Amino acid sequence: MLQQEQLKSKLLDYMSTIRLSGYESRMAYKFKGDLSAYADQVKIDKMGNVIGTIEGTDSEAPSVMVFAHMDVIGFVISCIEPDGFLRFDRVGGISEKIVQGKAVVVGSEMGEYYPGIIAAKSYHGQTPEDKSKVDSFNSLFVDIGARSVKEVNDLGIFVGCPITFAPYYAELLNDRIAGAYLDDATGLTNLLQIAAVLSDDRPRCTVHLVGTVMEEFNARGAMMAARTVKTDMAICLLSPGAGDTPDQKSVNNIVLGGGPGVTMFNFHGKGTLNGNIVHQGMYQLLKKTAEEQGIPLQRCAARGALSDTAYLQLENEGIPCLDMGTPDRYSHSPMEICDLKDLEMVGLLVAAFLNSVDRNFNLNRY
Ligand SMILES: [Zn+2]
Incomplete structure (x- = not known):
């Protein structure tokens, strides 16, 4: 047992x-x-x-x-911008409200995973309206640090590749686990x-x-x-x-x-x-x-x-x-x-x- x-x-x-x-x-x-x-x-x-x-x-x-x-649950790459940013859509039930500023991993066609983040608009660049507005998935993007499509493709990352939240866990009070x-x-x-x-x-x-x-x-x-x-x-x-x-x-x-x-x-x-x-x-x-x-x-x-x-x-x-x-x-x-x-x-x-x-x-x- x-x-x-x-x-x-x-x-x-x-x-x-x-x-x-x-x-x-x-x-x-x-x-x-x-x-x-x-x-x-x-x-x-x-x-x-x-x-x-x-x-x-x-x-x-x-x-x-x-x-x-x-x-x-997670995401799939729907478009790669010329400057290497990754547009995505959701796989499964995920609210737009919870994704910005989160760590993710991006998969290649060879099954390797690379770290990235779902970009959050800089606080200092936001209008007062921006601060309470929820951005839709088609306006969001993932940043893996790449500077071009070629750099992304050279890793084996293309449209259709998987993205998920980066694994994380923490042990909380009272035998509770978060993550x-x-x-x-x-x-x-x-x-x-x-x-x-x-x-x-x-x-x-x-x-x-x-x-x-x-x-x-x-x-x-x-x-x-x-x-x-x-x-x-x-x-x-x-x-x-x-x-x-x-x-x-x-x-x-x-x-x-x-x-x-x-x-x-x-x-x-x-x-x-x-x-x-x-x-x-x-x-x-x-x-x-x-x-x-x-x-x-x-x-x-x-x-x-x-x-x-x-x-x-x-x-x-x-x-x-x-x-x-x-x-x-x-x-x-x-x-x-x-x-x-x-x-x-x-x-x-x-x-x-x-x-x-x-x-x-x-x-x-x-
Ligand atoms: Zn579920």
Whole structure:
């Protein structure tokens, strides 16, 4: 079993790994190596999903896929100015309000990364109106210190190359970690934690632990993994947003340090018209397991978000799905915060859930 100190060092390791949607290979090979210490077999599918399987002891028990996404939000180069500045557009949900003055890394076609910054207009050059205005992405640019297009191209950097926030983390008070890419480094850390538990205490059900690709791009990497492993049900490990900061009070009841968060309902309406309403059988088993383990469970229901479960649930004859994870603050910013105590409880709870699944589990909605 991985102790909290080991979980922390693995979380910081994953937070430090560069991995824009579509460019997850560094993370994928690292995660494959980590899972190999515990899983019966680990493979990388055509899409880039890392699939580690732990065989169950009862072939009649339904199989379960537990997954977390390996990719992160970021940007793509859309134009290179003659004087070497890089114009960009966003990949995933990022607000213009939080990007200026931030450190980034810019990827080359050879997979090397170079430091840069998203330029902020000099304070002394701003008009009074500039100071309260939010600049749109198409007016922003990245400065890597280059002076010409040639200098940029000579590094192997062209239109279409990836940019992400520079990895960063800090250890705060009360076992809290701040930094970029907690989304979904927390879920990946839990997958490893679960693998360690199950390799010592083998479940009846076969378990597929999957690091998925392109969640921030199209939320469908897990769908492809499910086609490979043909799972009977799935758990998505993804952080519900915390509601315990001055700006989020009354949005939800989730607090940092209050235990794992389970998403009862999510829905994204802007053209997507999809989400997940939790499978009651899975939720009831999770609730019962949490009570038995003495682990508190926090409930979340929110519009404006979805995960891969929205699409995964439509595979085969329908796949029961449940979203849960380590609560986090300030999602999709380069400075998120989570609590290590929550992180540890999520992995322990999911491992106990998996050890409770047997051949009598009812996959039907009712
Ligand atoms: Zn995200």
